[in-house]
Amino acid sequence: MVDLIMTLPPEAYLWFKTLHIIGVVVWFAGLFYLVRLFIYHIESRSLESELKKAFCEQYSLMERRLANIITTPGMILTVSMAICLLISQPEWLKQTWMQVKLGFVFLLLVYHFLCYRLMAQLRRGECEWSGGQLRALNELPTILLVIIVMLVVFKTQFPTEAATWFVVLLIIFMAASIQFYAKWRKKKQLELTGEL
Ligand code: HEM
Numbered sequence: 001m002v003d004l005i006m007t008l009p010p011e012a013y014l015w016f017k018t019l020h021i022i023g024v025v026v027w028f029a030g031l032f033y034l035v036r037l038f039i040y041h042i043e044s045r046s047l048e049s050e051l052k053k054a055f056c057e058q059y060s061l062m063e064r065r066l067a068n069i070i071t072t073p074g075m076i077l078t079v080s081m082a083i084c085l086l087i088s089q090p091e092w093l094k095q096t097w098m099q100v101k102l103g104f105v106f107l108l109l110v111y112h113f114l115c116y117r118l119m120a121q122l123r124r125g126e127c128e129w130s131g132g133q134l135r136a137l138n139e140l141p142t143i144l145l146v147i148i149v150m151l152v153v154f155k156t157q158f159p160t161e162a163a164t165w166f167v168v169l170l171i172i173f174m175a176a177s178i179q180f181y182a183k184w185r186k187k188k189q190l191e192l193t194g195e196l
Helices: 002-007 011-046 049-088 090-094 096-124 131-137 140-157 162-192
Strands: none
Touching: 002 049, 011 049, 011 096, 011 131, 011 140, 049 090, 049 096, 090 096, 096 140, 131 162, 140 162
């Protein structure tokens, strides 16, 4: 396999990169929506028992399909194309930005498998996480995405000046605003239903 990749024409590298980026898009689409489904799933526990059972079964089915048909195939495409890229250009591995990137990709893989664990717990009705905790967890892939893309684009010229920190703060501000908006909406909903 390694020998075969080494004998491919130079444009094969661009095909690997194209498929690698498509894999990243699919993987992240799956990761983002999966935890959103977990939030709806956990919040459906407050419904009355008949409705709760039907909603939980439906969410479990949607989660399983999303994870197995979109998220995991996206992850496999990303990682397998990344391996082909590294076989074609093994010198990338000696560069610090790539070693740091691999560290963050490892965290992303841990997140991926944590999602599977949560999905199994939700299906069995044993998940202890609250909606708020799941919302906070859902911000993690965004942070990893920003860092990894910056590493791969800037490589050895990773920016550390004021403008970069401004962009980082802007992203944190946007994530915090989403959290506050979700909390505010929940409070309004409880006020409307008279539960607050
Ligand atoms: C399995 C771990 C991964 C490895 C070994 C890996 C490796 C690579 C390599 C060797 C390149 C080509 C660099 C170049 O030609 O300039 C690349 C490109 C890229 N990777 Fe990854 N990658 C991995 C995971 C990821 C993940 C998880 C993301 C997104 C969060 C990502 C985003 C990108 C992007 C956007 C590019 C295109 C950059 C450009 O052409 O400027 N990679 N990756």
